Structure formats: structure tokens, C-alpha cells
Amino acid sequence: MTERQPAETLYQQLKQDIRDNKLPIATPLKQEQLASDYGVSRIPIRDVLGRLKNEGWLTQSGKRGVMVHPLSATEAEDLYMMRMYLEPLILSHAMPKFNHQILGQATDILEQLDQPKLSISRHGDLNWQFHACLYQAANRPTLFNNIYHLHQLCSRYIGFHSVELHYEKTSQHEHYQLLNAIKAKQLGKAKNILKQHISEAGEILVEYLHKNMHF
């Protein structure tokens, strides 16, 4: 971590470390501690903490200092509900703009997702790439960024419930269904599949959290 502009790297690093539960939970983070841990001064740490707080990865803890934002079933439910409404919306806008190049790219990503033994983080990356590839076509930066942000926050929860492999299969099945509906230019059907896709994932996750969140 001895670079010219640590901030961006630091941001990615800290976010990853929050995802992976590498940071003390329920206890305030000390800027100086982090600074020495990550080998930089407090200034870039402050910047990154501010940004992560703003994005919902960290929460203000008391008057001074921030802590890791606690996971909650309610938040997960909110995130998935929002996605459930916003993603079909951006899909509508993307629909008329799809072409062979984009659909080919989406197919490529799906095939990579078919490979067995993907790490959770790799799986998450590819999953987002698939959706992003479709959503980008809409050319709606504001809406897209909002959705991206929601996906990011969801990733903490997905890392948490270490994924029942069963679900991954049906998830892939839905991905292909979605792509087929798109190719057939069936907007309504595609939107329904997508909504269902997100809703299902959300329900499984929330149920899992209600069962396994005793902390």
C-alpha cells in the first residue's frame, strides 16, 4: 500500500474488509489505528471513512467516530425491494437499445457464470456484470448509479449467507430465461422474470437472515 494516491485503493480495500468482516464490529473505528494498519496518514483514512459512511457501509457511532454498519434483515429487505422496482424500470429503458453486441456480451458472461467452483466474490462480480451489461444500454446514469449502489450494499449480505448452491442453479436458469425474453423482444415477460428473480433472491436471503442473525 505504498502508492501515489492511496485513497481509491484504500476505499476498495476497506470496503472489501467490511464485506469480509475483517473489521471490528459494533465498536468504533479509530482513525489512527486504521492509518497505521493500512500504512497511510489519517487524511486519506478520513476521506474514505466519510465516503463509506455516506454510502451506508459505516454508521455514525455516538458523537465522534464511525463503526461498521450492522447488518439487518430489514435493511436487506429494503435493498431487495428497491431493486425489485428499479431494475425492471431500467430494463424497460434498455430494451429498445439492445443489439447483437450487447446480447453477445451478456451471453458470454452467463457462460462464465456456468463454470463450477467460482469463488463467492467472483460469482458476485459476474452476476453484477451480467445485469450491468444489460442496464448500461438504457443510458440512464442516475438510475444506473442508484442501482449499482444497491447492488454494492447487497454484496455484504450475499457474502454473509455463504450461498446455498441450490439457489445459484435456479438463479442461472432465470438469467437465461431473461435473456431469451429479451431476445424475443418480450418486454413485459422480461420485466416479470427480472422482478421475480430479484424478489426470490430477496426472500431467500431475508428468511436466512431472520433465522441466522443472532448477534
Next chain:
Amino acid sequence: MTERQPAETLYQQLKQDIRDNKLPIATPLKQEQLASDYGVSRIPIRDVLGRLKNEGWLTQSGKRGVMVHPLSATEAEDLYMMRMYLEPLILSHAMPKFNHQILGQATDILEQLDQPKLSISRHGDLNWQFHACLYQAANRPTLFNNIYHLHQLCSRYIGFHSVELHYEKTSQHEHYQLLNAIKAKQLGKAKNILKQHISEAGEILVEYLHKNMHF
């Protein structure tokens, strides 16, 4: 601006100044310039710029520096579309929790909105207070904060199209309709009114922007 913790005040101030077009548009902001303008050092300026960038008030301009995020009809449309889907959603969650106290408070705010000669910013404040008062009841921090954020960004556009007073009337009418549907515990009707309320405002705004945004 000689205070103990300038940052929060500075944040509000800069945001207001962006709303009011007090800042140079389409040209990168200089930290030192702002620092001397607002009478603080560059550090809190940097913090606030970072935050405002994160929240969509500023955009990265080139490799270094940020500029005021340009208004666009597309963004306005996105913001209103998101609100159109998310606000009825939070209303559903709020519905079972309403009580006399909350509804009384909402009524108070509506009566204040009835007073003539309100400044635009006061009108915007009260309008948000009305909606927030209802949405708070849902007890859904994640969803609520997202919606709050959308409202904030919309405020730039509302300030811009200096409001046709005609619309304010029908807007108030819809507010009362909404409140009545809530009192009558008609969730479906309430959601429809709200959706319609937002959708109308969005359409008027976007149309106005398409006409009057030659810059």
C-alpha cells in the same frame, strides 16, 4: 462562518449555493478559492466536496477537481421515476403504523402549506416535511434515506423551474386526497394517489425542462 465545526454548516451552505446557482457552472471548482470564499481551510472544503460529489451535487471534471453537476431532463426524469416507485412502497409499510398523532402532525403541515406567499424554499421544506412525516412511520431507515436523498436532488430542479402557482394548488389538493385515503385506511387508493401525485409533478417538470433548458 467562524465556528467550531464548519463542516456541517459548510455542507448545508454549499448545497444551498448549488441549488441557487451561486457557483460557477460548467467550470471546475478550486478548493483554495472556495476555502477563502467560505473562510475555512481546504480540509473541510475537501470533505464537503467529496460528500457532495458522492451525493450527486457535483461531478468529477477531468482528472482533478469537480464541477457543479449539470441539470438534465434525463436526470430529473430518473429521479421522479424512482420516487414514483419507492414512495408508494414506503407508504405501504407506513400504513399500518399510522395513528392520530402522526396524522395530526401531517394535517398541521398541510395547513401551513395552505398559507399564500410562501417562499420556494419554505414551500419545498414543508412539502418534504409532509411526506417525511408519513414515511417516517414506516420505520424503514434504508428506504427512507434513499427517498430523502432523491427529494434532495429534486430540490435543485424545483428551484429551477420557479414553480407555476397553478400546480401548487392541484398539488395541495392531492395532498388532502392522500391524507383522506389514509384516514379511511384505503391503502390501494392512497398508493395510487401518491404515485399519480409524483408522476404528475415529474411530467410537468420534465416537460418544462425540455422546453427551457437551452444551455
Next chain:
DNA sequence: AAGTTCATTTTTGTATTCAATTTTAAAAAT
């Protein structure tokens, strides 16, 4: 005259320093 090169200036990101606030924990009081 238009385009390149390179040195100067500007501006930013980060480190260091400082002052104020918050936290803490030990002593005093009930």
C-alpha cells in the same frame, strides 16, 4: 501559422501539527 516541447505555475493529495472535544478512570462525596 500550427503544432511540440519543456519549464513555470497552479492545484491537488497527503503528511504533520495543533487545538478542542470526548472519553476514561481515579478520587471524592453521599
Next chain:
DNA sequence: ATTTTTAAAATTGAATACAAAAATGAACTT
């Protein structure tokens, strides 16, 4: 023993200082 006071330590927000990167513009080439 429990609560209150208060003084020391820890921690933060902000100012100042410094080094690296980017922008600027004048001299030079074609």
C-alpha cells in the same frame, strides 16, 4: 457500595506545510 466530580488521556476536526501531478504558456520547430 454507588454516584458525582474532575483531571488526565485519547481522539477527533481543522490549520498549516510539503511533495507530486496537472495545467499553463512561452520558446522552439516544422
